Amino acid sequence: MDSTTATAELGWTIYPSQGWEEVSGYDEHMNTIRTYQVCNVFDNSQNNWIRTRYIHRRGAQRIHVQMKFSVRDCSSIPNVPGSCKETFNLYYFESDSDVATKVFPPWMENPWVKVDTIAADESFSQVELGGRIMKINSEVRSFGPVSRKGFYLAFQDYGACMSVIAVKVFYRKCPRVIQNGAVFHETLSGAESTSLVAARGVCVPNGEEVDVPIKLYCNGDGEWMVPIGRCMCKAGYEALENGTVCQACVSGFFKAAQGDDKCLQCPINSRTISDGATNCICRNGYYRADSDPPQMPCTSM
Structure with a gap:
């Protein structure tokens, strides 16, 4: 799954309704994307969730999640209470089918499995020309083993001013x-x-x-x-193209043993046998002792 490829609303499930909000935004290359943002930092006891659509596992046993996000520096917000956070939580829930509703699975750890608490390496605080200067963080987390046919991801905000800019799920x-x-x-x-x-x-x-x-x-x-x-390569074949092909020796060449690397030219007064290039036989009128190796030239009596 790659949220940046969406051409319409992502339509992820939000809980509660006054928490996360889906909006159009921009990535670091100024491409239009769909993002989720939340900033209820002046209200205590926040517990805001977003849940992705059902994601098919496709046989993978370990799942990787790349998240791009921005977080507002709490110290840069005037009169913000001490409950302001600069982190969020990542969860997953396995299922053999798309069974999620607005109330299932329940919005809490267990049955959701927590992957990690995600912190920003950089938070933004500057404001110029009436707009925010965001610093985009990129973090990758993985989890497994997974065994059901698919799963959901969920992101929990508990008091941050932040935006989930992109989510890519892969194996x-x-x-x-x-x-x-x-x-x-x-x-x-x-x-x-x-x-x-x-x-x-x-x-x-x-x-x-x-x-x-x-x-x-x-x-x-x-x-x-x-x-x-x-x-x-078997006898009569040589390895070519960095060992990816075993090609038969051409006429006049032979390879007697499996361990030999290359086809060798038949010695003088000999030729390859008709049923394969595994040996060379002497021409009429030329001879070689039975104990002589195949590369030994044939001689006349």
């Missing part, structure tokens, strides 16, 4: 890659930031595993690491 995955002679398909990262998810590789055509089953591990940042094992 990380390791992309499809060909490495060590094998294809590894797209793999989602694990439930924890430190998780390593094992993925089995499939040898490229005309390749085969050597030593141990080939694996890679997908880490929490969506990066492949810890390669184990490898695939090598």
Whole structure:
């Protein structure tokens, strides 16, 4: 989910009605976006919530949330009471379907799960030409494991003068890659930031595993690491394009063993056999002892 792509009202649920307000605003590049703002700093005991629409999980086990927001410096507001805050809370609630209403889930921690209290690195206080000079903060938080089909996010204000400018929800995955002679398909990262998810590789055509089953591990940042094992081209094939292709040796060239890297030219007075480029046989009238290696030239009697 990316709130900055919305072309109409986001339509998130607000509680209570006199709390958050959805308005049109601008991002740091002066693009028009929909934002939510609240500034009930002169009233004590604030408990204002906004809840996103239902977000499908798409198989992800760990969810990341990037929030861009601005917060007014409490000390810059004249006569503000001591209840003024410069932080807000992030929550999530899992569900297998879009079941939320204006009263469910209840607007409180438990059943909502708190992710973190979010503080601004910079708050704004200057006012020029009748307008605010905002300092936009960007914070990323993650949570998991998640197991239901989807979830909601909620933002709780308890006495700040602030604006939620943009919210992006995403997960990380390791992309499809060909490495060590094998294809590894797209793999989602694990439930924890430190998780390593094992993925089995499939040898490229005309390749085969050597030593141990080939694996890679997908880490929490969506990066492949810890390669184990490898695939090598079969006899009669050589590795090309950085090991992503096993190509048959052309006529007059051979590769006898799996472990050889490149096709070799048949020695003088020999040619590749008709059923594959795994060896070279002597031409008529030329000979080589059975114990001679395939790269040994053939000689006449």
